[in-house]
Amino acid sequence: MNILFLISVCIRAFALIWAICFHLRIEYWQVTWICGADEERFRPRPKSPMLRLLGLFLVFSIAALVSVPGGRAQTRSDVGSLTAASSNNFPPVNLLDSEGRLTGFGRELSTAVIKATGGEVSYIHSSRWTEVLDMLAEGKADFIHDTGYTPERTATLDFSEPILTMPERIFVLKDRFDIASLDSLRGQKVACVNQHITHLYLQKIPRIDCVVFATPPEGLKALVDGGVDAFIYPRQIVLYYAQKTHVTGRIKTIGDPVRTLTWHMAVKKGNHDVLVRLNNGIAKVKASGEYHRIYDKWFGKIAIEGHIHKEIAVTIGIVLALGATAVGGFVIWNWTLRRTVRRATGELADSERRFHRAFESSPTGSIVIDDSGIIEIFNEEAERIFGYSAADIVGKNVKLLMPEPDRSQHDSAMQEFLDTGEAKVIGVEQEVSGLRKSGETFPLALGVAECGYGDHRKFIGTIRDLTERKALEERAEKSRMEAVRTQELYLRELQADLHKFSRLSDMGQFSASLTHELSQPLTAILNYLQACRKIMGGTESNTSVKVDGLIEKAVDQAKRTAKILHGLKDMVHDGEPSRAIEDVNTGVEEATTLGLTGLVRRDLSVEFNFAKKKVPVLINKVQIQQVVQNLVRNAAEAVADSKTRHLKVRTAYDREGMVRISVSDTGPGLTDEMRGRLFQPFVTTKRGGIGVGLAISQTIVEAHGGKIWAEPNEQGGTTFHFTLPASIRDEVTLDA
Amino acid sequence: MHKVKVLVVDDDKAVRDSLGALLEVSGFSVDSYDSGQEFLTHRDLWDVGCVLLDVNMPDVSGLEIQQELTKKSGAPPIIIITGFGDIPMAVKAIRAGAFDFVEKPFVDKTILDSINRAIDQNRHPKSAESSTAEATQNLKNLTKREREVLSYLVEGLQNKVIAYQLGISPRTVEIHRARVMSKMQAKSLSHLVRMALAAGIAPIS
Numbered sequence: 001m002n003i004l005f006l007i008s009v010c011i012r013a014f015a016l017i018w019a020i021c022f023h024l025r026i027e028y029w030q031v032t033w034i035c036g037a038d039e040e041r042f043r044p045r046p047k048s049p050m051l052r053l054l055g056l057f058l059v060f061s062i063a064a065l066v067s068v069p070g071g072r073a074q075t076r077s078d079v080g081s082l083t084a085a086s087s088n089n090f091p092p093v094n095l096l097d098s099e100g101r102l103t104g105f106g107r108e109l110s111t112a113v114i115k116a117t118g119g120e121v122s123y124i125h126s127s128r129w130t131e132v133l134d135m136l137a138e139g140k141a142d143f144i145h146d147t148g149y150t151p152e153r154t155a156t157l158d159f160s161e162p163i164l165t166m167p168e169r170i171f172v173l174k175d176r177f178d179i180a181s182l183d184s185l186r187g188q189k190v191a192c193v194n195q196h197i198t199h200l201y202l203q204k205i206p207r208i209d210c211v212v213f214a215t216p217p218e219g220l221k222a223l224v225d226g227g228v229d230a231f232i233y234p235r236q237i238v239l240y241y242a243q244k245t246h247v248t249g250r251i252k253t254i255g256d257p258v259r260t261l262t263w264h265m266a267v268k269k270g271n272h273d274v275l276v277r278l279n280n281g282i283a284k285v286k287a288s289g290e291y292h293r294i295y296d297k298w299f300g301k302i303a304i305e306g307h308i309h310k311e312i313a314v315t316i317g318i319v320l321a322l323g324a325t326a327v328g329g330f331v332i333w334n335w336t337l338r339r340t341v342r343r344a345t346g347e348l349a350d351s352e353r354r355f356h357r358a359f360e361s362s363p364t365g366s367i368v369i370d371d372s373g374i375i376e377i378f379n380e381e382a383e384r385i386f387g388y389s390a391a392d393i394v395g396k397n398v399k400l401l402m403p404e405p406d407r408s409q410h411d412s413a414m415q416e417f418l419d420t421g422e423a424k425v426i427g428v429e430q431e432v433s434g435l436r437k438s439g440e441t442f443p444l445a446l447g448v449a450e451c452g453y454g455d456h457r458k459f460i461g462t463i464r465d466l467t468e469r470k471a472l473e474e475r476a477e478k479s480r481m482e483a484v485r486t487q488e489l490y491l492r493e494l495q496a497d498l499h500k501f502s503r504l505s506d507m508g509q510f511s512a513s514l515t516h517e518l519s520q521p522l523t524a525i526l527n528y529l530q531a532c533r534k535i536m537g538g539t540e541s542n543t544s545v546k547v548d549g550l551i552e553k554a555v556d557q558a559k560r561t562a563k564i565l566h567g568l569k570d571m572v573h574d575g576e577p578s579r580a581i582e583d584v585n586t587g588v589e590e591a592t593t594l595g596l597t598g599l600v601r602r603d604l605s606v607e608f609n610f611a612k613k614k615v616p617v618l619i620n621k622v623q624i625q626q627v628v629q630n631l632v633r634n635a636a637e638a639v640a641d642s643k644t645r646h647l648k649v650r651t652a653y654d655r656e657g658m659v660r661i662s663v664s665d666t667g668p669g670l671t672d673e674m675r676g677r678l679f680q681p682f683v684t685t686k687r688g689g690i691g692v693g694l695a696i697s698q699t700i701v702e703a704h705g706g707k708i709w710a711e712p713n714e715q716g717g718t719t720f721h722f723t724l725p726a727s728i729r730d731e732v733t734l735d736a
Numbered sequence: 737m738h739k740v741k742v743l744v745v746d747d748d749k750a751v752r753d754s755l756g757a758l759l760e761v762s763g764f765s766v767d768s769y770d771s772g773q774e775f776l777t778h779r780d781l782w783d784v785g786c787v788l789l790d791v792n793m794p795d796v797s798g799l800e801i802q803q804e805l806t807k808k809s810g811a812p813p814i815i816i817i818t819g820f821g822d823i824p825m826a827v828k829a830i831r832a833g834a835f836d837f838v839e840k841p842f843v844d845k846t847i848l849d850s851i852n853r854a855i856d857q858n859r860h861p862k863s864a865e866s867s868t869a870e871a872t873q874n875l876k877n878l879t880k881r882e883r884e885v886l887s888y889l890v891e892g893l894q895n896k897v898i899a900y901q902l903g904i905s906p907r908t909v910e911i912h913r914a915r916v917m918s919k920m921q922a923k924s925l926s927h928l929v930r931m932a933l934a935a936g937i938a939p940i941s
Contacts, residue, residue: 516819523841527754530844534761
């Protein structure tokens with residue numbers, strides 16, 4: 001905005017200056033013939049408007065210095081009347097009025113000049129310039145009051161101070177564009193006034209075809225009519241006639257003035273007194289302002305000296321103002337620019353400071369590297385994390401902060417990225433290992449962003465130390481594991497509880513059954529005995545019931561109770577029975593022998609088929625032997641009525657480290673229904689049996705982690721199996 | 737003197753036989769059956785004063801027999817004989833209309849008292865109304881917590897279960913229970929249950 005405005009102002013200012021200068025150039029030629037003695041020193045064809053201006057200043061300043069002393073001269077021939085001679089056909093300088101009297105600029109000026117020296121002037125005149133010269137030479141006149149200066153004339157004449165300056169211009173018709181200077185007039189017809197100084201000048205220039213006319217109006221007319229191509233003559237005179245004949249719109253001047261001519265008053269060579277008097281008068285007339293009045297009267301609105309000063313002052317003022325404006329504008333522009341630059345620089349510096357502060361105080365470690373991996377910035381947090389100070393590490397390769405294998409791969413990885421643009425780390429936060437100054441490796445989260453441009457590629461790495469987080473995670477993991485363990489422990493306890501509960505529940509069910517079983521005979525006993533008491537008390541004498549019969553029955557029931565209790569003897573245990581590594585073979589053999597002891601029928605055969613190696617098992621020997629004893633006794637009872645009474649007892653390793661103990665009989669076998677209920681308490685097929693043996697056996701076997709079941713065998717009898725987990729580890733101990 | 741006929745239904749021969757002996761020497765005429773099925777199919781009830789019914793029998797349960805019996809008009813009072821721990825079932829039986837229950841093993845006085853009351857009740861049904869009025873009157877003396885305990889007892893729950901349900905200790909339940917028995921002037925649990933039901937105490941469930 002600012003700059004645009006200033007540029008437009010500058011352009012306008014220059015345009016104005018150019019316009020003014022162009023204008024001044026024209027005006028300059030209009031005014032130079034007024035400017036007195038110094039115009040000859042003035043260069044007529046300045047190269048630039050500025051130089052012309054400068055020249056103008058010089059002209060005026062020197063003129064001011066020189067003209068004054070000239071005006072002060074006093075001579076003895078100041079008084080007395082003089083006769084002036086002149087031509088009468090050189091308007092507006094000399095011409096005849098309608099009554100045939102001489103008038104014009106020349107006459108009025110010479111009157112004023114002589115008057116200024118305290119004398120009178122009388123005039124004689126002729127239309128022929130040669131006659132005028134003769135009048136002076138013959139002494140008829142004291143001076144010629146206007147004559148153009150030529151060096152030749154100085155032979156017969158002495159010239160006064162100049163009274164008029166006129167440029168000799170080339171006039172052409174307005175529609176002529178082929179003529180631009182004196183040179184282009186060669187071979188053209190040029191109008192001249194006979195014996196005029198211009199004519200004399202042009203005659204010396206070869207190839208110019210001079211067409212001679214007696215008077216200027218004739219030359220002008222010839223030009224307008226097309227009789228000639230150009231008319232060369234003092235400008236003011238031509239313009240005077242052009243105005244009179246109304247042809248100013250049809251002609252124009254071209255090129256520079258051919259010459260600049262000066263007009264003077266002149267005396268006969270050697271007439272020094274008159275010359276001095278004339279010079280004094282001219283100086284006075286110029287000084288009093290009379291000159292300007294007369295000039296204005298005859299040459300119209302052509303600027304006079306005062307006006308010139310004023311105009312120059314105004315021009316200078318304008319130029320100065322414009323210059324000042326331009327300079328001021330430039331200064332302001334410069335100042336604004338400088339301020340903008342300063343502000344921008346300040347902002348940039350601020351921004352950089354802020355960036356630095358942010359960078360430095362960032363809670364994440366931040367490192368800037370260039371495209372070859374050299375560290376450029378290393379912030380405080382990075383210092384803290386890695387243990388290097390920025391001063392130590394800046395300028396070194398970022399590889400230093402990495403443990404192997406990252407360290408040796410970094411250069412190639414980076415080069416690969418720079419070559420292919422395929423980022424493996426850019427824009428993604430990843431977990432990598434860092435290497436502290438202390439040599440400690442630690443986990444860190446690394447995010448890399450690219451910044452910079454072109455050949456100045458840089459990378460910002462942000463780093464978070466994950467050591468604590470890892471520790472936290474590990475702790476969390478640990479406590480989670482602990483929780484899991486606790487939970488597992490709890491579950492195991494729960495399972496144990498459940499197991500216990502289930503055993504208790506079994507126990508509850510068992511004791512309910514037991515209670516029922518016991519309460520039956522007990523109830524019967526009570527009933528019998530109470531009946532006896534009533535009979536013996538005699539309240540009911542007429543009864544057929546015999547006391548001794550009742551007592552016998554009560555005894556039977558009491559025996560039944562005792563039997564149940566006997567069967568239960570080994571069943572009730574408090575707490576975990578003590579176990580030890582035992583050899584199953586030995587235990588089974590003992591138990592079988594024990595089981596068969598005291599049986600009524602001894603005529604049965606027992607076949608042992610034991611595993612060859614010792615079979616170490618962690619058991620409660622008494623309980624397991626009771627199971628075996630139970631099974632053997634059952635088997636013996638089962639075969640009691642059979643023709644073949646044969647028992648087989650064997651031990652063997654079962655699948656998956658179990659030891660199987662089997663007892664087979666050749667008895668009648670079991671119905672499917674019976675086999676289903678075998679292990680329920682108080683279910684029996686035996687006369688007088690109470691049905692707790694197998695139930696107890698099952699409890700014991702399962703408590704050892706084994707199973708018990710029955711199946712029919714090839715002999716038509718039943719085989720009972722039970723398994724126990726083998727303790728292989730302890731086999732060695734036993735063998736040793 | 738005409739002997740009152742008492743029926744005994746029990747699957748255990750010894751119990752059946754001994755109970756028969758006891759009742760006979762106590763002046764009752766006894767018919768015994770070893771299963772519910774046999775009893776139901778073969779016996780008319782017109783001359784029966786009372787039925788002793790073992791609740792725990794393999795083929796047809798005592799409760800089923802009871803249900804069958806009560807369908808018949810003029811059904812005799814039923815005394816349930818239970819094993820230990822069968823209290824919930826006994827209470828159920830009482831609610832279903834049994835006169836009483838007796839836990840095995842029992843002393844002669846307990847069973848004979850129960851039989852006599854059953855027979856008496858059957859003969860003089862009006863006394864039931866007066867006993868109901870009495871029970872209702874007694875019920876008003878119970879505290880809120882005692883009524884709660886009573887309703888659980890009627891449910892047939894054991895002391896420790898009641899304690900768990902009410903969030904109090906089993907010992908406290910025992911104390912409440914004793915107070916309830918005392919206030920209700922109950923001679924036994926079955927008596928208490930019977931009175932409570934008569935007075936309109938509903939089981940919790």
